[in-house]
Amino acid sequence: MERYDLLYRLYEEFDTETLRAYQEFVDLFPPVDSRVALNQWQDAHDELDDYKQRLQAAFPDDEAVVDLAALATRDQAFAALDLWNKYHRGVNVLVLDVDETLRSAGNTDNEIPRETLHLLTKFHSEGVPIVICTGQTLENVKGFLIQGLGNELVHSGTVSIVYEAGTGVFTPGHGAHTKQLLYERLDDEIQSVFSTVRSGVLSEAPEELRRGCHLQGNEFNVTLKPNFETGTDNAREVIDKGLIYLLDLLETSVAREIGEEQSAAGFARAYYADVDPEIKDVLDERDADHGSREDVPAAFEDVFERIDVAYYEADAAEIGSLELNKVAGVEAALDVLGIDDPFALVMGDSKSDLRVMKWVEENNAGIAAAPEHASPDVLDHVSRTDDLVFGTGDAPDMLRTAFALSLLGRAE
Known part of the structure; x- marks a missing residue:
C-alpha cells in the first residue's frame, strides 16, 4: 500500500x-x-x-x-502502478501500429500528433527500442517516420519497421541484417500463387474496379485500395466488390498452381466465408454465392489454409501469407534488435495486431492496448487482459501510462 x-x-x-x-x-x-x-x-x-x-x-x-x-495524470499513474504490481516489469520495447492507432483519420488529420512523436523520442532517449508494425509499405513508413522523428533517430539502430503486416523487416544500422525479406522464405508454390494474382489483379479486373481502386505498392502482399475517401459509401462499395474479385482471382491462381482446370466454382468464397464472418457478411450483402466449405476440394483447402484474405471495411481488401504475419515480423525485429527477454507495449486496432497481442500474452512478453474504435475481437482481448483502452486519437494516454510504469520500476 x-x-x-x-x-x-x-x-x-x-x-x-x-x-x-x-x-x-x-x-x-x-x-x-x-x-x-x-x-x-x-x-x-x-x-x-x-x-x-x-x-x-x-x-x-x-x-x-x-x-x-x-x-502522467492521476489515472495514468494509478493504472501504471496496477500494472507494476501485476507484472513487476517495465516496458522494454514498443510495438506500435500506425493507422487508427498512433494516428487517426477522424481525430488527428491522419498525421502522427506532435505529442505522440515527442513521447516516442522520450522512450528512445531512455533506451527503449521502437518497432513500428504496420500493413503499409516500407517507403511510406520510412517517409513519415523520418519527417516526424528525424533521420538520426530512425537510423539509430534501435528502430525497426515491420512492414506489409510482416512480409519484411527493416532495421537501419544493422549491416546485412538491415533488411529482411521474409517472403523469400516461402516455398515456390505460395510465391507462384502470389505472383499470378499480382500479375492479373488489375489487368484482368472489371473496368469498374480498374477505375475505382488501385493496387498498393507492396513488395509481396496484394492490396486493393479505393480511389475514394476511406470510410465513404463509394469506398465501401468498391472494396466490397474488390474483395469478391480477389477471392475469385485467388481461386483461379491456386487452380493453375495445383494443376487443376481453371476453377470458377466458388471454392475460395466458400472457404473464406467460413473462416471469416466479416467476409461472409460482405458476400451475403452483395448477393455473391459462396456455397459450403464442405464442397471445397482438399487440394484447394491445403493452399487456402496458408493464405490470408483480409477485409477492412471501406478501406482495403488484401491477400497475404498466414506464414508471414505481424508476429513473424516482430520476432524477426526483436532478434535483430537483440531483445531476448521482451516486455512489450503492443498498441493496435485490427486482427493482424491481435495476433501480436495474443503472442505477448502467451509468452508473458508484454501488455496490449487498443483505441476504443478497434475491432470487437481486439477490444475483447484488451478488456480481458488489462483493460488498456484509450480514446480515438489519444495514443499519448497509453504511452504516458507505459512510461509511468517504467518510472515506477526505476523507483523500485
Missing part, C-alpha cells in the same frame, strides 16, 4: 496539473524565431524548474516522483 499512499498524497496535495501544463508547453513549444516567444518559453521553463524543486523537497526519498507528476 505504500506506493498507492504516495500517489494519493502526490495527486491530492500538489498541483500536478499545472506542473504537467508547464512540462508540455516546454516540451512541445514549436520552433520559432521570435524573441518574445523565446522569452515566454524561458519563463515557462523557469516556472517548471521551480515547481519541480518544490515537489522534490516534499518527496526527498523518491526521485521518480517529480518525473511521474510531470508526465
Whole structure:
C-alpha cells in the first residue's frame, strides 16, 4: 500500500496539473524565431524548474516522483502502478501500429500528433527500442517516420519497421541484417500463387474496379485500395466488390498452381466465408454465392489454409501469407534488435495486431492496448487482459501510462 499512499498524497496535495501544463508547453513549444516567444518559453521553463524543486523537497526519498507528476495524470499513474504490481516489469520495447492507432483519420488529420512523436523520442532517449508494425509499405513508413522523428533517430539502430503486416523487416544500422525479406522464405508454390494474382489483379479486373481502386505498392502482399475517401459509401462499395474479385482471382491462381482446370466454382468464397464472418457478411450483402466449405476440394483447402484474405471495411481488401504475419515480423525485429527477454507495449486496432497481442500474452512478453474504435475481437482481448483502452486519437494516454510504469520500476 505504500506506493498507492504516495500517489494519493502526490495527486491530492500538489498541483500536478499545472506542473504537467508547464512540462508540455516546454516540451512541445514549436520552433520559432521570435524573441518574445523565446522569452515566454524561458519563463515557462523557469516556472517548471521551480515547481519541480518544490515537489522534490516534499518527496526527498523518491526521485521518480517529480518525473511521474510531470508526465502522467492521476489515472495514468494509478493504472501504471496496477500494472507494476501485476507484472513487476517495465516496458522494454514498443510495438506500435500506425493507422487508427498512433494516428487517426477522424481525430488527428491522419498525421502522427506532435505529442505522440515527442513521447516516442522520450522512450528512445531512455533506451527503449521502437518497432513500428504496420500493413503499409516500407517507403511510406520510412517517409513519415523520418519527417516526424528525424533521420538520426530512425537510423539509430534501435528502430525497426515491420512492414506489409510482416512480409519484411527493416532495421537501419544493422549491416546485412538491415533488411529482411521474409517472403523469400516461402516455398515456390505460395510465391507462384502470389505472383499470378499480382500479375492479373488489375489487368484482368472489371473496368469498374480498374477505375475505382488501385493496387498498393507492396513488395509481396496484394492490396486493393479505393480511389475514394476511406470510410465513404463509394469506398465501401468498391472494396466490397474488390474483395469478391480477389477471392475469385485467388481461386483461379491456386487452380493453375495445383494443376487443376481453371476453377470458377466458388471454392475460395466458400472457404473464406467460413473462416471469416466479416467476409461472409460482405458476400451475403452483395448477393455473391459462396456455397459450403464442405464442397471445397482438399487440394484447394491445403493452399487456402496458408493464405490470408483480409477485409477492412471501406478501406482495403488484401491477400497475404498466414506464414508471414505481424508476429513473424516482430520476432524477426526483436532478434535483430537483440531483445531476448521482451516486455512489450503492443498498441493496435485490427486482427493482424491481435495476433501480436495474443503472442505477448502467451509468452508473458508484454501488455496490449487498443483505441476504443478497434475491432470487437481486439477490444475483447484488451478488456480481458488489462483493460488498456484509450480514446480515438489519444495514443499519448497509453504511452504516458507505459512510461509511468517504467518510472515506477526505476523507483523500485
